Amino acid sequence: MSTASPDSLLLPALSSAKGTVRLPGSKSISNRVLLLSALSQGTTVVRDLLDSDDTRVMLAALRTLGVQWEHLADRDYRVRGVAGRFPTRDADIFVGNAGTAVRPLTAALALQGGDYRLSGVPRMHERPIGDLIDGLRQVGAQIDYLGNPGYPPLHLRGGEIDIAEPIRVRGDVSSQFLTALLMALPLVQTASGKIVIEVVGELISKPYIEITLNLLRRFGIEVEQDGWSRFILPAGRVCTPPAEIHVEGDASSASYFLAAGAIGGGPVRVEGVGHASIQGDIRFIEALNQMGANVMAGENWVEVRGVEDPSGRLRAIDLDCNHIPDAAMTLAVAALFADGTTTLRNIASWRVKETDRLAAMATELRKIGAGVEEGPDYLRVTPPVTWQEARSGIDTYDDHRMAMCFSLAAFGPLPVRINEPGCVGKTFPEYFDVFRSIARPAGT
Numbered sequence: 001m002s003t004a005s006p007d008s009l010l011l012p013a014l015s016s017a018k019g020t021v022r023l024p025g026s027k028s029i030s031n032r033v034l035l036l037s038a039l040s041q042g043t044t045v046v047r048d049l050l051d052s053d054d055t056r057v058m059l060a061a062l063r064t065l066g067v068q069w070e071h072l073a074d075r076d077y078r079v080r081g082v083a084g085r086f087p088t089r090d091a092d093i094f095v096g097n098a099g100t101a102v103r104p105l106t107a108a109l110a111l112q113g114g115d116y117r118l119s120g121v122p123r124m125h126e127r128p129i130g131d132l133i134d135g136l137r138q139v140g141a142q143i144d145y146l147g148n149p150g151y152p153p154l155h156l157r158g159g160e161i162d163i164a165e166p167i168r169v170r171g172d173v174s175s176q177f178l179t180a181l182l183m184a185l186p187l188v189q190t191a192s193g194k195i196v197i198e199v200v201g202e203l204i205s206k207p208y209i210e211i212t213l214n215l216l217r218r219f220g221i222e223v224e225q226d227g228w229s230r231f232i233l234p235a236g237r238v239c240t241p242p243a244e245i246h247v248e249g250d251a252s253s254a255s256y257f258l259a260a261g262a263i264g265g266g267p268v269r270v271e272g273v274g275h276a277s278i279q280g281d282i283r284f285i286e287a288l289n290q291m292g293a294n295v296m297a298g299e300n301w302v303e304v305r306g307v308e309d310p311s312g313r314l315r316a317i318d319l320d321c322n323h324i325p326d327a328a329m330t331l332a333v334a335a336l337f338a339d340g341t342t343t344l345r346n347i348a349s350w351r352v353k354e355t356d357r358l359a360a361m362a363t364e365l366r367k368i369g370a371g372v373e374e375g376p377d378y379l380r381v382t383p384p385v386t387w388q389e390a391r392s393g394i395d396t397y398d399d400h401r402m403a404m405c406f407s408l409a410a411f412g413p414l415p416v417r418i419n420e421p422g423c424v425g426k427t428f429p430e431y432f433d434v435f436r437s438i439a440r441p442a443g444t
């Protein structure tokens with residue numbers, strides 16, 4: 001049904017969506033579990049790890065750092081922990097465009113006392129990391145910027161680590177800075193046996209901190225929390241791994257299929273996430289519900305059907321999306337099928353991710369005829385009066401979510417050409433095959 005070429009993929013106009021999808025593993029859980037297993041004292045079997053660009057850079061980094069891991073079968077791995085100290089003391093580490101690799105590895109390596117250089121793809125060198133570096137410098141880490149101040153590439157040169165006072169870190173650009181400190185700092189000894197982190201500014205993307213705290217607990221590290229502004233960690237502690245840990249399906253990846261069910265009638269069922277999920281993006285189903293879709297969920301699955309209303313149109317919504325920054329992109333494209341103007345608020349962090357997602361989303365939605373208002377931290381989308389075929393295709397800006405989101409536009413009356421579709425490899429290399437398995441072209 002689709003014609004692939006190296007630089008674009010043509011999706012025909014689609015009439016309906018129906019089927020079941022077994023989700024790939026969560027990116028956020030996979031990379032946290034890999035790093036925590038590597039730092040542990042003991043061996044962890046990791047089941048259903050995500051296999052994508054972001055996890056490959058993490059696995060390669062760990063191997064370079066002297067961590068022994070082996071691929072068992074399917075998506076299962078065994079990781080032998082290094083009890084807090086990486087055997088390799090001098091290394092160049094490539095982090096691609098994985099925020100879940102660069103931020104946690106920077107914190108873990110800055111406290112090692114070795115000599116490490118971290119770099120990524122050109123866009124990674126435009127993604128901020130200064131707030132994390134400021135936090136690490138407060139405890140004595142020696143870190144130099146090798147390019148622009150505040151951004152990778154970085155040179156971590158060891159330093160005398162001494163924690164006596166609370167460490168302050170900004171939380172309003174990315175929650176990954178706090179996640180990085182929470183995962184790395186427990187390794188450091190302090191006189192009091194505790195470490196305090198204070199968050200400066202409003203913490204964004206809070207559910208990702210919940211994932212971090214949940215997984216730390218699974219690895220034997222209990223963090224005390226005073227709201228979202230103060231965290232107290234045990235000091236001088238090496239993680240104790242669970243013998244085995246299972247990576248649940250990716251809730252952000254689920255959003256495309258669930259939205260397809262809502263737009264294309266359904267039922268579309270995803271397996272691997274449900275009520276029991278520890279990922280904040282599971283709350284995407286609340287947004288779909290608000291839009292009038294029929295949502296059912298069990299512990300480990302979700303099923304979505306279209307609206308009951310004879311018009312078949314979703315309801316437009318006005319939503320603060322700070323808690324679901326990734327799945328919110330799916331709402332921006334689902335908004336094309338709503339009965340009025342949808343407003344997505346509190347999403348300023350979109351500007352510093354794989355691309356400037358606010359600008360990219362506005363530009364590409366306009367190509368197919370939508371009315372779009374792009375604010376500093378919000379997006380307002382009005383469905384097209386007349387759908388247009390984006391003749392030069394939908395540009396994806398090397399952003400996996402741009403490519404995946406815009407596949408949904410093919411449920412409109414016209415075919416959609418997705419440029420550079422290979423960018424889905426960041427988190428979901430098989431995305432278009434799986435999407436094809438649930439989508440039916442018009443006239444078939």
Ligand SMILES: O=C(O)C1=C[C@@H](OP(=O)(O)O)[C@@H](O)[C@H](O)C1
Pocket residue numbers: 027028029099100173174175176179204205208325326349
């Ligand atoms: O910690 C994580 O796993 C993530 C946190 C979020 O980033 P921000 O905290 O920068 O919003 C999210 O967008 C990203 O895809 C994954």
Ligand SMILES: C=C(OP(=O)(O)O)C(=O)O
Pocket residue numbers: 097098099100326353354401427
């Ligand atoms: C923002 C994202 O990725 P990263 O983990 O690189 O921040 C994302 O996957 O949407």
